[in-house]
Amino acid sequence: MPGKESPGRHRAPRAGRKRRDRGHCFGLYALVIGVGGALSNRDWRGRGRSFGLYALVIGLGGTLPSGIVVLLLWTSIQGSPWEGRMTLPLPVRPPLMPKEAPPPSTEEPSPQKDEVPPTRPTPRRNPGHTVDAHSIIQAEDGVAQSGVTFRYTSDTGGGQHATRIGDGDQLRFDRVDFGAKSKRVLRARVASGAPRGVSGMVRVRLDSPTAKPVGDFSIDRTGGWQAWRTVPANLTSIGGVHTVYLTFESDHPADFVNLNWIRFDKR
Template identity: 50%
Template sequence: MLRWYVDGRQFHSVSRSQPDGTSWNNMASHSGYFLLLNLAIGGAFPDAIAGFTTPTSATVPGYSMLVDYVAVWTTGTGGTNPTTTTTTGSGWNACGEIQAEQATSRSGGTIESTSDTGGGQDVGKLKNGDWLRFPAVRFDSTTAIRFTARAASGAGGSVSGLVEVRLGGPTATPVGSFAIANTGGWQSWRTVPANMGGVTGTQDVYLTFTSGQPSEYVSINWIKFS
């Protein structure tokens, strides 16, 4: 079975039983595939459509196509989670640790080395209005009702803010959040859980940051859902 998704929503599928056996084997029984992203303005030039003169005045060249990510998932065996290969961007299993520095796009913060357990990097010193985007997070059929973040803060004593999860865009209504203030330093890490509305399927997840003060107030190492 092949399934196609746009922004986490399936729009087409083809099963083995639909084409003839030869066509299916020609498609599936080899290694090496290519993804083609095509921005077309038409195909019947010139004057190949009965009753029409083409191109028309509405045929305008010069448009562009913006693609944030392309991901290919191959189902594992023996009940394992799907494995993921990507050309740009990625996809994540919601139940695993999603590293903050792997966000495919972000507004604000600084990627830095972390002294947290396991080493690696974090996104540091996030402030009001900043966000991290994680496209194609796979919640599958399990309803996630909690998210957990590994967070630290060296903010001043009067500075605090929210860490929020939103689906689809950075201005969507949050499905869950927690408040955080100074934890003892920008590398003083805590695992902070928060309840959220039930989420299933494959989602574009935004981690957003809201505060009444303009100062940086939180660093994030990873998030995960359960």
Template identity: 45%
Template sequence: MISRRTLLTTAGTATAALLGTPLLMPALDPVAAAAGPSLPLTLRNTSGSNTVYAYVTGSDSSNRPGFVGPDGAFHVLANPSSNLTPVPDYSIPLGASGGAGVTLTLAQYVIGGRVWFSVGKKIQFFVNPAVGGGQPGLVEPGFSTNDPNWLTDWTFCEFTWNAANLYANISYVDLVAAPVSMATTGAAGNQAVSPLPAGALTALANGLTAQHAIDGAPWDQLVVKDSSGTVLRVLAPTHSPVSFGNYFGPYVDQVWSRFQSTPLTVDTQNPAFGSFSGTVSNGVLTFAGLNADGVAFTKPSTDDIFSCASGPLYNSGGDARGAVAARLSAALNRSTLLLAGGAQQPSGVTAGQYYQNAITNHYARLVHANASIGYAFPYDDVGPSGSAPVDGHLQDPAPTSWTVTFGGGSSGSGGGGGGGGSTVSAYGTVQAASYSSHNGTQTEACSDTGGGQDVGWIHAGCWLGYTGLDFGPSSPRRFLARLASGAAAGISGGIEVRLDSPTGPKLAEIDLASTGGWQSWQTVPINLSGSATGVHDVYLTFIGSTSDFVNLHWFTFSAT
């Protein structure tokens, strides 16, 4: 899923220069609702902050940009007379955290839209004049330190609502910020997308800071903090305020060297195009029978790889070259081309082999380590069948309601902190893929009852962390886990249940060998050897075999 890009470049230094200059506010003309469309949209706040604003931006069916106001009407942007003219205030105050929220009725289709949230203060939007007979350009919050919204705590989700369907999406292609969740009712049934797990934003920021200490690349510069040191958001490397220079250069040199003598085969995964094989000659990767559309596959730069959209990785759309470029982009971001199966893309490697090279897209690696849904770069959906990360979208051809919630739970300490202090009952079913942090594991589609995702590629040294499990006043007696294993004979391991850290007090240990298959599920109970009351973080640590030995679907605690 490719995240919709900002309509125009962000304000930058020009915005800063204009902030102290009085400017005329352009009028926005409400557009009469077309007969027929009607969709109740409820905007909720569970962030812990009582000062939260929402905005709904997009274009109407005539491609005119504008805002949905608090009245539910779509207001088209007037064409201003000067650049970076402030937009009138169409903020929607959401009231106290945990309240019923605000419900609007969308009476007009909105294309290429976003639902924005900000904490503590309002977002500043601007508009640029139309160029060459086109439409005025909405200037949204962006990625420059000179942007007036740089120190505002904001986030968004994306959507399009037209005659065909409602499609709403949470993506991390551009950034990770405060958590947003969504739910719909309609012809497709009841659907929901979970928020970023509690603590995930901080864990992502800490992981990038640690990676900078390892390799010296400016991963730490992707972390945006306010004046108190609170993490507001983490930017994707394509929006880094500091250049990554030739970061991918040594890896690309090795790849180009390998495929001088070894053919690289790329399956477009489109029956109309098939597969293409190529080798490197005179610095150009040439695929036999592929129309290169005038753009040769020369060595891509670091910026080309992060963006998946420039240089030799330029992608013009739905042709064969675009399909090859998308798969090369994914393989380069995941650093899989030097692996034993890397000459067969994308089927020659598994998700458990992604991001293992020292030179890789560590932002994407850490996003998937800390979030159970969401793409981390434009072609994150590329991969063997069933291996793509969950993309965090809802789609309904005839929606009857849509709810977008800002915040990670029913309670919390504020926006921007990954959900604040929300808790989860230790006696409910905790999905393994809902971890708030982890080490050395991957998620995959699960065929067990209930479906969803399981956590696999688990071996000694891996761990999973779950924030804020509430045990209540009395300690449970048992721990139960839904497990599967296709490990070979002689391979086994243990699952330790620990409190508050991967090395904290141990409550229980389950030892496991093969159950007959990686999707052959069994519920395994074990009595607790320790006790827990109140709220704790719970860690599952894995010991024993250095080979993968178990998959985990869910777990829970029992008082009996």
């Protein structure tokens, strides 16, 4: 009969169907917007995707209350697309400035693995034989020393050199044969990295460390403890076999010279 519905069929209220249809349309429209934003704008990729999913969930839910519930759940898991827009930026720490390198040290380097212990090295010459004064006499060939240590050298010829030489130190060379008496010139291979203003004297004595010097020469900076230079010094007439002492004097307590070798030539 007119006005009565069949008992086997139940039709949803017209208002509910309209809301559901609008929800579907809104969800699809928002999904298209979200996908388009994700593909076209990198900055809006996450927000567009999230917004499209929210709207699709609302549309498929069919009703506004169920969509809101799902939206809240999704937001709690995925995070809001506007999250972080209301937060204040963190302060930027200024970059750390590199520390200034300390000025280069002018002191002799501290002992390293290549430094010979401060004991007398075994002389390479036979103590029972004389030493030719006109040949190169290595610093480590001395038979006695006071206040001097030895380490391997970077100078031409290699070997060792006497280092850490300062005021009051000395080296002794036995049985140095000068031959016939004549005037001599001493040539000494030296290096100095002493601080500016620090200098000293090297005096040559025969047969006693307190004997009158037969010659001397001064030592100034050469540019570094391995910056080697040959320094000449005129001597008085010398002949025969003698014990040669090199004594070192300075007005400063700091070490002032390294010595690699000496040689006595005729003038």
